[in-house]
Amino acid sequence: MADDTQRARAQDRPGYELPLLLFAGFRSLIDQLHTELARQGHPDVRPAYGFAMQAIGRDGATASELGRRLGVSKQAAGKTADRLEALGYAVRADDPADARRKVIRLTPRGMDSLARSAAIFEELRAQWAAALGPERLRDLEDDLSVMVPRGALRLDAAGWFGA
Amino acid sequence: MADDTQRARAQDRPGYELPLLLFAGFRSLIDQLHTELARQGHPDVRPAYGFAMQAIGRDGATASELGRRLGVSKQAAGKTADRLEALGYAVRADDPADARRKVIRLTPRGMDSLARSAAIFEELRAQWAAALGPERLRDLEDDLSVMVPRGALRLDAAGWFGA
DNA sequence: ACGTTTTCGACAACCACGTTGTCCATCCTA
DNA sequence: TAGGATGGACAACGTGGTTGTCGAAAACGT
Numbered sequence: 001m002a003d004d005t006q007r008a009r010a011q012d013r014p015g016y017e018l019p020l021l022l023f024a025g026f027r028s029l030i031d032q033l034h035t036e037l038a039r040q041g042h043p044d045v046r047p048a049y050g051f052a053m054q055a056i057g058r059d060g061a062t063a064s065e066l067g068r069r070l071g072v073s074k075q076a077a078g079k080t081a082d083r084l085e086a087l088g089y090a091v092r093a094d095d096p097a098d099a100r101r102k103v104i105r106l107t108p109r110g111m112d113s114l115a116r117s118a119a120i121f122e123e124l125r126a127q128w129a130a131a132l133g134p135e136r137l138r139d140l141e142d143d144l145s146v147m148v149p150r151g152a153l154r155l156d157a158a159g160w161f162g163a
Numbered sequence: 164m165a166d167d168t169q170r171a172r173a174q175d176r177p178g179y180e181l182p183l184l185l186f187a188g189f190r191s192l193i194d195q196l197h198t199e200l201a202r203q204g205h206p207d208v209r210p211a212y213g214f215a216m217q218a219i220g221r222d223g224a225t226a227s228e229l230g231r232r233l234g235v236s237k238q239a240a241g242k243t244a245d246r247l248e249a250l251g252y253a254v255r256a257d258d259p260a261d262a263r264r265k266v267i268r269l270t271p272r273g274m275d276s277l278a279r280s281a282a283i284f285e286e287l288r289a290q291w292a293a294a295l296g297p298e299r300l301r302d303l304e305d306d307l308s309v310m311v312p313r314g315a316l317r318l319d320a321a322g323w324f325g326a
Numbered sequence: 327a328c329g330t331t332t333t334c335g336a337c338a339a340c341c342a343c344g345t346t347g348t349c350c351a352t353c354c355t356a
Numbered sequence: 357t358a359g360g361a362t363g364g365a366c367a368a369c370g371t372g373g374t375t376g377t378c379g380a381a382a383a384c385g386t
Binding site (some may be wrong): 012013014015016017018019021022023025026029030032045111117118120122123124125126128129131132134136137138139140141143144145146147148149160 | 168175176177178180181182184185186187188191192193196263271274279281283284286287288289290291294295297299300301302303306307308309310311312
């Protein structure tokens with residue numbers, strides 16, 4: 001046992017594993033979310049749609065606002081809104097107070113998928129807490145929030161590959 | 164101080180933060196890697212190329228093999244190889260032993276970017292170790308490797324959005 | 327009150343990255 | 357040697373992004 005500790009301390013993991021572990025953790029959570037979401041009646045919600053709906057929120061948003069929140073162009077945000085609309089998760093409505101604006105709002109179906117996502121994430125976190133212990137999980141979260149640049153906890157996950 | 168601890172323990176972070184933290188950590192590492200890689204003479208290496216070059220490795224691979232390693236179709240792998248070739252990171256050569264196969268091999272420039280990436284990841288991990296303490300970082304890695312499904316530590320990071 | 331500037335949404339062209347499907351050449355094997 | 361499996365190329369398409377342009381509407385400065 002002392003030997004094991006000794007060995008683990010003597011030999012660190014290679015540096016390239018850290019990003020792989022972080023990504024694999026992220027991906028496994030997202031995959032489980034969407035598997036469960038599909039089981040609960042939302043088979044065609046894609047990760048990008050989830051981020052977008054989160055960014056739209058209860059109060060709705062215009063395409064330009066959505067683009068700013070997601071960190072993409074207003075055109076890209078508009079296309080995403082098109083897809084959400086085609087799937088019945090959002091609707092566009094004219095703003096009576098500003099003839100230029102068209103507000104994107106979530107439908108009840110969109111709200112439902114958002115609420116279910118939140119519940120599923122809670123359940124997944126509980127599974128991690130059960131496996132690792134509540135303190136270790138809190139440490140993990142705290143350590144990550146230390147290393148993550150301030151303000152990087154945004155919703156602009158989609159499309160990061162284009163950097 | 165005791166109050167702070169009390170408050171932190173009494174109130175867990177919401178479940179949706181966990182994937183966001185994991186992704187933000189991953190992304191910050193990848194972003195820093197590519198910033199530094201650009202500074203060191205590789206400005207047009209994209210994250211997807213790094214994964215692909217890693218998968219090609221010292222010994223080269225065919226498009227079909229590459230596709231299997233990355234978890235994508237052979238056509239997609241072939242397109243990635245096209246881009247690597249256009250940028251001077253890889254070359255294709257006929258296999259004299261099998262007229263069907265065309266082996267993708269890294270050029271010296273490709274090898275160089277791979278070696279630099281490894282060194283940069285090592286440096287980044289050292290920064291995390293300095294900020295969190297070596298034990299906490301090891302705990303973080305260990306905890307993640309516990310939660311990540313066996314075999315999910317693969318190179319198929321690119322294109323996961325299409326699920 | 328009237329130009330100027332800004333903002334918004336739409337449209338088009340394009341690129342990166344993935345998918346299926348098809349096709350043919352080549353290799354392996356029964 | 358006939359048949360099946362494999363490898364690569366090509367085409368069409370979907371998704372998620374980009375820039376650039378445009379006209380209509382709002383906001384602002386004089």
